[in-house]
Amino acid sequence: MEIEIVRLKTPFPDLDHTYVYVVNSEIMIDGGFCNPQNAEKLEEFDVRRRIITHHHIDHVGLVFYSEKDVEIHKRELEFLEIYSKPEKFIEDYKKLFRMYGANENYAETLRVIAAMKLTKKAKVREITKDSHIIETPGHTAGHVSVLIDGCLFSGDFILSRTTPNVSFYPTYTCGVSDYLKSLEKCLKLNISEIFPAHEKRIKDPERRISRLIEHYSSRAVEVFDAVNSGHRTLEEIASKINWSIGNFRKFDDFNKFMALCETLAFLHYLKDTGKVREEKSDGKVVFTVC
Numbered sequence: 001m002e003i004e005i006v007r008l009k010t011p012f013p014d015l016d017h018t019y020v021y022v023v024n025s026e027i028m029i030d031g032g033f034c035n036p037q038n039a040e041k042l043e044e045f046d047v048r049r050r051i052i053t054h055h056h057i058d059h060v061g062l063v064f065y066s067e068k069d070v071e072i073h074k075r076e077l078e079f080l081e082i083y084s085k086p087e088k089f090i091e092d093y094k095k096l097f098r099m100y101g102a103n104e105n106y107a108e109t110l111r112v113i114a115a116m117k118l119t120k121k122a123k124v125r126e127i128t129k130d131s132h133i134i135e136t137p138g139h140t141a142g143h144v145s146v147l148i149d150g151c152l153f154s155g156d157f158i159l160s161r162t163t164p165n166v167s168f169y170p171t172y173t174c175g176v177s178d179y180l181k182s183l184e185k186c187l188k189l190n191i192s193e194i195f196p197a198h199e200k201r202i203k204d205p206e207r208r209i210s211r212l213i214e215h216y217s218s219r220a221v222e223v224f225d226a227v228n229s230g231h232r233t234l235e236e237i238a239s240k241i242n243w244s245i246g247n248f249r250k251f252d253d254f255n256k257f258m259a260l261c262e263t264l265a266f267l268h269y270l271k272d273t274g275k276v277r278e279e280k281s282d283g284k285v286v287f288t289v290c
């Protein structure tokens, strides 16, 4: 198997490059960060399929700066609308944060996307599901990975160093259980090596996947413990989590937004598994143990 690696820059200081993989000169995996220079580099490849793992800004360059055909999962198609209708997403998140008594202004950080004024250029169609396409939801609702000859091209589903963010959207609330199921599924796939969209290749997939299962399982316990020790509001609970990038109270608005979404994803996981419940208090929704 021949794998060409295209290393593309992103403008984010804390995000490593995005890697786009071209396998056997036939299949391209991911579309790089959204800018014309990256898309131009990718246009040089004459491939049969272009697969976008998920809708995040550092993966969809081809969608907005190339006229080629690209494939993406059906669930990601709906989230691609964040670029054409950012106002709707911002309002939905604000409503959600208000409901939980959290600062709704954190959702304003999504306005950066509105400022980019992106218009779809590619012919985007729903992905053809064949034996190469492994559905790996959790990081996003319709995230896919690509499996070719024992190599898993994992997008942001599995990274070598970072524990991927588990998403929570007003229309997608089961990120944690999906993510754990995706990891368990991949343990059974006989994967010899993982090629993530950022960070290093993973030569011992079983070990990394097991580590990630441990991490998300213990984070669920951590969130439960925060509720169990009397922290009831979303922001209070988020501030009790031991985030790898430091103290929640010192985060900028974007990281607060991400942390609140991830905390909500875990709270919904605990709710779905019968460990915590929601109740109304002073006009907002708070959490308590069952």
Ligand SMILES: [Zn+2]
Pocket: 054, 056, 139, 156
């Ligand atoms: Zn992502």
Ligand SMILES: [Zn+2]
Pocket: 056, 058, 059, 155, 156, 197, 198
């Ligand atoms: Zn990414």
